[in-house]
Amino acid sequence: DTEVTQTPKHLVMGMTNKKSLKCEQHMGHRAMYWYKQKAKKPPELMFVYSYEKLSINESVPSRFSPECPNSSLLNLHLHALQPEDSALYLCASSRRDSLLGTQYFGPGTRLLVL
Amino acid sequence: AQKVTQAQTEISVVEKEDVTLDCVYETRDTTYYLFWYKQPPSGELVFLIRRNSFDEQNEISGRYSWNFQKSTSSFNFTITASQVVDSAVYFCALMTTDSWGKLQFGAGTQVVVTP
Numbered sequence: 001d002t003e004v005t006q007t008p009k010h011l012v013m014g015m016t017n018k019k020s021l022k023c024e025q026h027m028g029h030r031a032m033y034w035y036k037q038k039a040k041k042p043p044e045l046m047f048v049y050s051y052e053k054l055s056i057n058e059s060v061p062s063r064f065s066p067e068c069p070n071s072s073l074l075n076l077h078l079h080a081l082q083p084e085d086s087a088l089y090l091c092a093s094s095r096r097d098s099l100l101g102t103q104y105f106g107p108g109t110r111l112l113v114l
Numbered sequence: 115a116q117k118v119t120q121a122q123t124e125i126s127v128v129e130k131e132d133v134t135l136d137c138v139y140e141t142r143d144t145t146y147y148l149f150w151y152k153q154p155p156s157g158e159l160v161f162l163i164r165r166n167s168f169d170e171q172n173e174i175s176g177r178y179s180w181n182f183q184k185s186t187s188s189f190n191f192t193i194t195a196s197q198v199v200d201s202a203v204y205f206c207a208l209m210t211t212d213s214w215g216k217l218q219f220g221a222g223t224q225v226v227v228t229p
Binding site for chain 1: 147149151156157158159160161164205209211214215216217219220221222
């Protein structure tokens with residue numbers, strides 16, 4: 001079973017809104033990732049959590065705030081976003097503790113910021 | 115520095131034709147991992163294969179086959195007898211022991227299979 005779920009599938013928000021993206025996996029993976037993907041571009045890594053601790057932050061603006069409440073759940077809190085933040089947000093998880101494991105992706109959340 | 119180059123932006127084929135996607139990588143690390151992912155229009159990135167730098171054995175899985183050649187730093191992917199369902203963007207990606215969790219993706223190749 002390599003299922004990663006993400007909610008919501010689509011999200012439209014204004015620049016003053018606060019919203020959250022949710023990612024869940026029940027594969028016992030201990031590393032979880034957030035990626036951002038603009039149209040016709042490859043995914044770009046935003047954050048990596050390993051054992052519920054933030055391991056990598058790719059210099060992401062503070063209007064994106066990740067949270068890993070437990071080993072199965074990863075949230076991305078959004079606040080005061082800009083229209084250029086509109087993108088597909090992908091979550092992934094991987095099995096191996098060394099972060100060198102294969103990453104399995106969820107279906108993504110398509111975000112539109114107005 | 116590490117880099118993945120997918121020179122083909124888009125490939126269009128008629129159903130049942132074979133299609134080969136090129137991937138060239140650059141890294142100074144001696145231990146690294148190569149991946150192929152498929153992204154259909156729905157958006158989900160689907161894992162296809164992982165190859166370790168110390169394992170140059172080529173692989174065939176159904177209609178898919180991969181040719182890994184360290185001498186030319188290439189990891190090419192062939193779809194045999196393509197089908198409409200193969201229409202997607204295919205990404206080649208590289209991970210090294212230095213990058214620890216960071217996948218370096220190529221730009222992707224759009225494959226369009228028409229009936």
